Amino acid sequence: MPKNAFYAQSGGVTAVINASACGVIETARKHPDKIANVYAGRNGIIGALTEELIDTSQESDEAIAALRHTPSGAFGSCRYKLKGLEKNRAEYERLIEVFKAHDIGYFFYNGGGDSADTCHKVSQLSETLGFPIQAIHVPKTVDNDLPITDNCPGFGSVAKYIAVSSREASFDVRSMAKTSTKVFVIEVMGRHAGWIAAAGGLASDAETEIPIVILFPEVEFNQERFLSQVKAKVEEYEYCTIVVSEGTHWPDGRFLAEAGTRDAFGHAQLGGAAPVVANMIKDALGYKFHWAVADYLQRAARHLASKTDVEQAYAMGKAAVEFAVEGENAIMPAVIRTSNDPYKWEVGKAPLSEVANVEKMMPKEFITEDGFGITDACRQYLVPLIQGEDYPPYRNGMPDYVTLKNVAVPKKLNTAFEI
């Protein structure tokens, strides 16, 4: 008898997490002998705990196919980490109660490092609590910090967005530099790892040279050296673009964004790293500046997704289901790079025991010795990930993103659960 599958989106969403959802659901629909229906968690794992399940069989094939080109989390996501089994047995027992009630035998969890850990714990439920379930983690994170997989779905599209946006804004400031703006600062995501900041370096290449200074979270901020870099670039090129990671910090660990500013009412004001850097340059060097903070725009920019990223996101969802119907448990499909030039990749398989709680940092050899740029090795790694465009369809001038019906599965337990 086929079992139902549970699928949930976890943590910060991306431009392509729905492409993974599309891969999961479309593939599950091809295996009715093994998977009866896919129930999605409304707002991620919370939906499992509160028995708020979404019946994806109520969505047409067209709607599911449209997930491939729709950014964000179509079923809702959440920031909610299950504690360890020993600390919060009640949550795992509740999961089992809900899964039993809805005949769920597969658990697909689409997220980053924390989610991999949760997924790993769920994969052990048959051992630890006697409930048979196959748990497969579907990798997703713009932070690109999951181990084993060469890269994480979601990252390639952010990388492309930041590279393209930095190039475009650099062309703009180059135009204006004679009498006006000389320095443009763009703040990007990445509190712990500089992957996204590194992607800003792709704005400049052999054919299109742009003076770029990158501030990585991996490199302690040195104001004097930074300012002299900027000065040198402006003197040589008349302008300069700065890509600053939100995680850029002083030697004592304080983020640049925590500048200790107060608003008119005396409230502490988090102003972002970009304005801090921009004002610092203005004060020391007198250059006129502009700054941007991309924030959600970067991770939601499905309009500029990397085709490679979309394909990999879909492939990870598809592979997760295929692994599940083959009887696998406690694994994560992974992107394995088999060749750099031409770029080739295939789907691999990572044991969750080796994924959970391991954070992949950017290799030191990806950052230039001066600490402000990316090396050729970094470029070789990044460039394949931004290849190809995969435009969404447009209707009336706007991208035609789908909003699902998200019909609730009738509750069978009707017992409340406090989260």
Added chain:
Amino acid sequence: MPKNAFYAQSGGVTAVINASACGVIETARKHPDKIANVYAGRNGIIGALTEELIDTSQESDEAIAALRHTPSGAFGSCRYKLKGLEKNRAEYERLIEVFKAHDIGYFFYNGGGDSADTCHKVSQLSETLGFPIQAIHVPKTVDNDLPITDNCPGFGSVAKYIAVSSREASFDVRSMAKTSTKVFVIEVMGRHAGWIAAAGGLASDAETEIPIVILFPEVEFNQERFLSQVKAKVEEYEYCTIVVSEGTHWPDGRFLAEAGTRDAFGHAQLGGAAPVVANMIKDALGYKFHWAVADYLQRAARHLASKTDVEQAYAMGKAAVEFAVEGENAIMPAVIRTSNDPYKWEVGKAPLSEVANVEKMMPKEFITEDGFGITDACRQYLVPLIQGEDYPPYRNGMPDYVTLKNVAVPKKLNTAFEI
């Protein structure tokens, strides 16, 4: 005998001002009997004053064609306004000196309101200083505030970028709202007019409803009413997106961005309107927020240009040259809307005397009565301007934007001119 033409880009650049340059140069190349060569000003009008002219004949047809898909100002722009003839006769005499030396009979000036005024003054030089020249203004401004023309090239692409980005980020925050971010704030350009902010309203439409609150520069900021709007939206939809114009101001005229913040060194810190609004919501309502400042990204985003905008930008450049070879002077080609549904437009002709120093504000009937949204009339005006996509070619994952050789025309005067 054919004369040479002078072309210059002025003020803040856009995603499509080079499409106008493309229209000017390609069309001039079709009229060798009237126009010998197009000399571009290096960094705008400053290039004319300092005799730094760029020989566009050194650029291949392919390079000029690539201007159509390249953002920013390929020859450099400047923020430099010529004073009135009575106040600064020297500048006009210098222009004539340079134009005479280089046999220039046509003056194409690509800019906004200030530039139209300069262009108008140049168009009068034969009357005022006895120098025969035909001056045609090519409209350009993301501010969309030129009169007579239905809209300004550059605006449609910013509008599309802000509408699409606001929709994408709204999908993101909608996904996260259950346990995390409930409010997303995006700051957009437009210090005096709310055209760009209004475009944020297009993120929501009949098929894709999104709760959006817009803060216009035309509407005095009322904190209490604003917060109650946001609260109502979050209570109804669980989330809310706020589009705030950089020009949003308090009743006393102070911009929201001037929050009186000081950095650690006591320097006044310009932090943008978005973080001010976001922190205000956090303090009053406790909602978790994210904010973005699009800044140059919005006006440089050629990767997401409106096809309508690109076509109109090109058409304005083309028409400027055609008008010139027909003997016109002191005019500006304009976009004339002849039908809304289906949208149709044609090239019109505006006398510079009626363009210079006239600022077109957004009609009151484009803003909803509560002051936080756009009306159907506004939507009817805006929607045609974002129609169609016009993607640049990509090479190796990045848009293939052209950087011209910008070969200098040998100086004939070699006299210095202080600007």
